[in-house]
Amino acid sequence: xxxxxxxxxxxxxxxxxxxxxxxxxxxxxxxxxxxxxxxxxxxxxxxxxxxxxxxxxxxxxxxxxxxxxxxxxxxxxxxxxxxxxxxxxxxxxxxxxxxxxxxxxxxxxxxx
Amino acid sequence: xxxxxxxxxxxxxxxxxxxxxxxxxxxxxxxxxxxxxxxxxxxxxxxxxxxxxxxxxxxxxxxxxxxxxxxxxxxxxxxxxxxxxxxxxxxxxxxxxxxxxxxxxxxxxxxxxx
Numbered sequence: 046x047x048x049x050x051x052x053x054x055x056x057x058x059x060x061x062x063x064x065x066x067x068x069x070x071x072x073x074x075x076x077x078x079x080x081x082x083x084x085x086x087x088x089x090x091x092x093x094x095x096x097x098x099x100x101x102x103x104x105x106x107x108x109x110x111x112x113x114x115x116x117x118x119x120x121x122x123x124x125x126x127x128x129x130x131x132x133x134x135x136x137x138x139x140x141x142x143x144x145x146x147x148x149x150x151x152x153x154x155x156x157x
Numbered sequence: 158x159x160x161x162x163x164x165x166x167x168x169x170x171x172x173x174x175x176x177x178x179x180x181x182x183x184x185x186x187x188x189x190x191x192x193x194x195x196x197x198x199x200x201x202x203x204x205x206x207x208x209x210x211x212x213x214x215x216x217x218x219x220x221x222x223x224x225x226x227x228x229x230x231x232x233x234x235x236x237x238x239x240x241x242x243x244x245x246x247x248x249x250x251x252x253x254x255x256x257x258x259x260x261x262x263x264x265x266x267x268x269x270x271x
Contacts, residue, residue, distance in 0.1 A: 076256060090259045133200070
């Protein structure tokens, strides 16, 4: 079953603005990961945050994790047209070889 | 060259046909996975393998089978294809990073069953 749920389902912003996507999950986790998928292509790993971390940065990406609320957010600052993609949160499942449980994704459109 | 490759990239087949999707990796990872993606549903796990001798069913394994021919190769078969198996199929590998298992995805195979 799918573990994560992203919100919003779709987001449209202009270049230079910040984009925030949220993810909620159901069970306890060891870590949470965010992936990006350009249209019809494979997923690319963006960032991993451990369950004992509250915030993590990577370039223009900022991820927060609140294990008490079972939620995470991904912030993309100063967005660019090239950031247009779908973004998925994923949690590892130790019962299935740490295969990832993915949410349904947020579709981000950044217009010039 | 890409680290995780999938063949074919696109395939159209008819109901009832047997079809095999192949995945190869040069990353040297032991763990490999097959997912399918349907519009609006995210990715769902079909099968996963820890090594050549260890293969496990995922969430939606019915109608599928797999073969791990070598550490680098993991094939997915549809024994008798049906239209609701039309989807985008992804192979992935994973490795322990010290913080968790990050996954590396192939480019996908778009399968259409008519």
